[in-house]
Amino acid sequence: MEKDIIIFSQTKRFSYxxxxxxxxxxxxxxxxxxxxxxxxxxxxxxxxxKSKDFNSWTKPKILTEKDVTKNYSSPGSVVEYxxxxxxxxxxxxxxxxxxxxxxxxxxFTMKTTDFKKWSKPELIKVKGNIPETEMGRMxxxxxxxxxxxxxxxxxQNGVSFSESADMKNWEFKGYTDCGENVCxxxxxxEYIIFNSPENGINLLSxxxxxxxxxxxxxxxxxxxxxxxxxxxxxxxVLDISTMNxxxxxxxxxxxxxEDNYIFGASLAVTFSNxxxxxx
Numbered sequence: 001m002e003k004d005i006i007i008f009s010q011t012k013r014f015s016y017x018x019x020x021x022x023x024x025x026x027x028x029x030x031x032x033x034x035x036x037x038x039x040x041x042x043x044x045x046x047x048x049x050k051s052k053d054f055n056s057w058t059k060p061k062i063l064t065e066k067d068v069t070k071n072y073s074s075p076g077s078v079v080e081y082x083x084x085x086x087x088x089x090x091x092x093x094x095x096x097x098x099x100x101x102x103x104x105x106x107x108f109t110m111k112t113t114d115f116k117k118w119s120k121p122e123l124i125k126v127k128g129n130i131p132e133t134e135m136g137r138m139x140x141x142x143x144x145x146x147x148x149x150x151x152x153x154x155x156q157n158g159v160s161f162s163e164s165a166d167m168k169n170w171e172f173k174g175y176t177d178c179g180e181n182v183c184x185x186x187x188x189x190e191y192i193i194f195n196s197p198e199n200g201i202n203l204l205s206x207x208x209x210x211x212x213x214x215x216x217x218x219x220x221x222x223x224x225x226x227x228x229x230x231x232x233x234x235x236x237v238l239d240i241s242t243m244n245x246x247x248x249x250x251x252x253x254x255x256x257x258e259d260n261y262i263f264g265a266s267l268a269v270t271f272s273n274x275x276x277x278x279x
Contacts, residue, residue, distance in 0.1 A: 004220075007049075007057055007267040009227065010257060013037050016060075016267040018140075018181060019252035021238045022078035022085070024115055027052050028238075030252065031075035031087060034060055035263045042263065044071035046089050048115075054250070054269060063110065063118050069095045072108070072121060074181070076142035077236075079150060081167050084111045088141040088152070089121065099262065106132065107141035107154050109167070126152050126162040127172045144184045153182045159195065161209060176212050178204065181234040185275065192275060194235045194251075201235035201253065203276075220253065220270060220278055227266050228255020237275065247271035251278055 007030070008016040017033040027050050034047035047060040064072035071092040078087050086109045092101035108121035127135050140155040150164045151173075159178035162170040179195035179202050186192075192215070193204040200222075203215035222232050235253045249272045254265040272278045 004225075004270045005054055005268060006227065007252075007269060008032075008060070010260075010264050010266045012260060015261075015264045017254045017263065017265045018074040018234050019236050019254065019267055019269075020075040020077050020087075020183075021236060021250070021252055023238070023240070023242070024085075028054065028240075028250075029078070029115055030057065030267075031063075031078070032060075032254075032267055033073035033075070034062060035073075035265075037261055041068070042094070042261075043068060044073040044092055046072050046075050046087075046110075054245075064089075064121065069093050071101065074140050076140060076153075077144070077183070079143050079145040079167075081145075081150070084113055085115065086111055086143065086167060087118070088124065088143045090139045090141060091121075092139065101137075101139060103137045105137050105139050106135060107138050107152070109143075124152060124170065126154060126160070126170045128170060140180050140182060142182045142184060144186075146186070151184070153184060153193075155180045155182070159193070174209065176204075176209075178202075178212075181236075183236045185237050185239070187275070194237055196233040196235065199231050199233070201232065201251070215276070218276075218278055220251075222255075225255055225268075227257055228268075230258050231256035248273045249275055 015035045020031045030049045034045045036043045045062045046064045049057045051057045074090045076088040107124045111119040138154045138156045142153045144151045157175040160175040164170045179197040181196045183194040200217040200219040202217045206212045241248045258264045
């Protein structure tokens with residue numbers, strides 16, 4: 001297997017961003033932001049594709065509605081709870097053509113039992129029982145299942161994090177300086193937080209979510225990737241050790257190339273056996 005595979009390449013009409021992945025019934029389900037360019041307008045969706053070998057992927061299936069006041073996008077992770085699978089995602093409203101999502105951006109979940117039919121998005125009350133209008137702008141959710149609880153990370157004041165026992169009632173726990181598009185992996189009692197600074201994939205480690213140590217930043221040989229010349233970002237790391245393909249981890253990411261339009265990007269995947277050395 002090649003160590004770096006482009007999954008979906010940017011076109012004049014579509015770009016592909018913010019990957020998240022999950023293994024279900026032996027297949028890899030890939031979720032991502034699909035950005036559609038029509039005339040002078042852009043529409044964001046959450047889309048899904050499926051593969052069994054990392055090389056051949058099904059045509060993207062759009063899971064969310066077409067609405068610039070919502071712009072569902074940036075899927076973060078999938079977790080299982082009581083026989084249902086929850087996908088977390090954001091809204092990224094740009095109703096007036098704003099460059100970035102406005103202050104009403106929030107984080108949500110969608111549910112499925114079979115990865116075919118999905119529920120409508122439901123707000124995650126990550127700050128407890130306060131009005132949605134008081135929650136503040138938040139994007140890029142990631143939910144980690146940890147024994148009998150769940151941790152939800154989201155971009156606000158760096159990365160903020162909340163805790164829940166039932167995927168419904170959440171308690172805010174804190175925040176730390178961090179990049180965006182967080183992905184959290186637990187290894188040998190340590191939590192490794194993959195995140196995106198201005199460019200590249202940064203790694204933080206912590207054992208208690210109180211003290212954080214920087215491990216460094218990888219740029220995935222960006223100079224060799226003309227399709228990612230503006231930015232390498234949004235790394236999502238998946239443990240693929242059960243798939244017996246010679247690697248323990250796959251990192252999905254997107255490469256920005258915004259020559260033609262804002263939010264232009266392509267999706268790729270690379271592999272590692274130690275989470276530090278990729279490509």
